[in-house]
Amino acid sequence: METPEGLRAILADPAGAVIGLDFDGTLSPIVPDPDAARIHPRGPALLARLGERIGAVVIVTGRPAAKAVEYGSLAGVPGLVVLGHYGLERWEAGTLTAPPVHPGLARVRAELPPLISGIEGARFEDKERSVAVHTRQAAQPQAALDALRDPVAKLAAEAGLAVEPGKFVLELRPPGVDKGMALSAFLAERAARSVLFAGDDLGDLAAFAAVRASGLPGVTVFSGSAEITVEADIVVDGPDGVMDLLGSIADAIGS
Template structure:
């Protein structure tokens, strides 16, 4: 008898390292971590980030997949509680042990407790928050740009500008200087520039979490520049003998991840389909 039919075909990674990573995950799922970015990976990028929501099939796919692996972690620049709310992750059967690492890992929400652990705010964030409106006005950057409050960080979006890419590039250096003056770092993204505290990124967060759960294989999926440190962390883990699979949720706005990915998928719907395919394979049913 052949293997059972699957509703979602499982794509093949384009690199040997990626194929090894996927094989290790399929062979040892209970020792594997599946880590995922939120915006652009589980949720479509939208002009207003407050309207972002996980793809409708994301939670069902994750709820089938999570019981089969060591852990599923969402690693995001958003506040952990916001990602939980926009993802619809709380109180879902099958996601009892989901972890959300928010603010690039400086915050953590555990489904098992339903609580967020958060550090004391960096004083530079409050200073930037107070200064930023006047700063943008003084450099003539108000038109089409807007500020997003993120608790532990502040972000400036240019997606609504008449020329989003030009506005992004014009703001990049001034905001980098503003961030440095207040002891912060500038994190560029897809038509967004985020000013946040230093010392934590998705690579640090992912590496620490993989070590915490003693994983023997890891998958990471992301779409933006902020995911590059997580890609680097997986590459480091692979050099240390831990197989890994790098998945890029494709975007014409960011090519750096696609160049380093083992598997390129055209956006959140395809990522969710891939997660469903993993669940099909690990549960042995469509």
């Protein structure tokens, strides 16, 4: 397969490159319990190698930024920036910055657990600045998700929140932020000359679109399953494939 233009640009000018990565399903395998997710064993060392070789490594995730750092053992990665909650939070050099918590979250924290109580296997997750409902553990995950879609959307609208769908998950979060906006702002901040973004779920599509809209030599990497149809420059087999790709980039750049 021919090397995509964006990847050639990264290898030719690593100092101008930004490598952006989702966390769950990209750096970490998807697991039934989100709190049990941990980065691929090769991840911390590979990201540290890249952090020393390219302009910037940024993780853009729906998770709280500090959780991604903890679950990824990432505190020691040189120059790493983590944009959590789709860009609402920023972790950099051990410092976390974020706006106040959206007032509508208090209502959904109170009303969402009773709403999902009748769906066996549905799980409520509190992410501090957003909340989520997971149906991965239900006997029929897709049917459970479909049953919850309308009532969850109604509650979110009443609370002034947006719904971010994913693989067997509905996340309620503040409106006006997404991974594409977060990535675009970061590319401008760093005056990037090339960009790669890797992701695995519906929430990553905005970041893929941001790569295409940036006008930069860019490459999109899809690490998800066939359940989601995505146009991407490179398709890899989950976090194992992401690690192989990142390793090949680090090796090609050299010391």
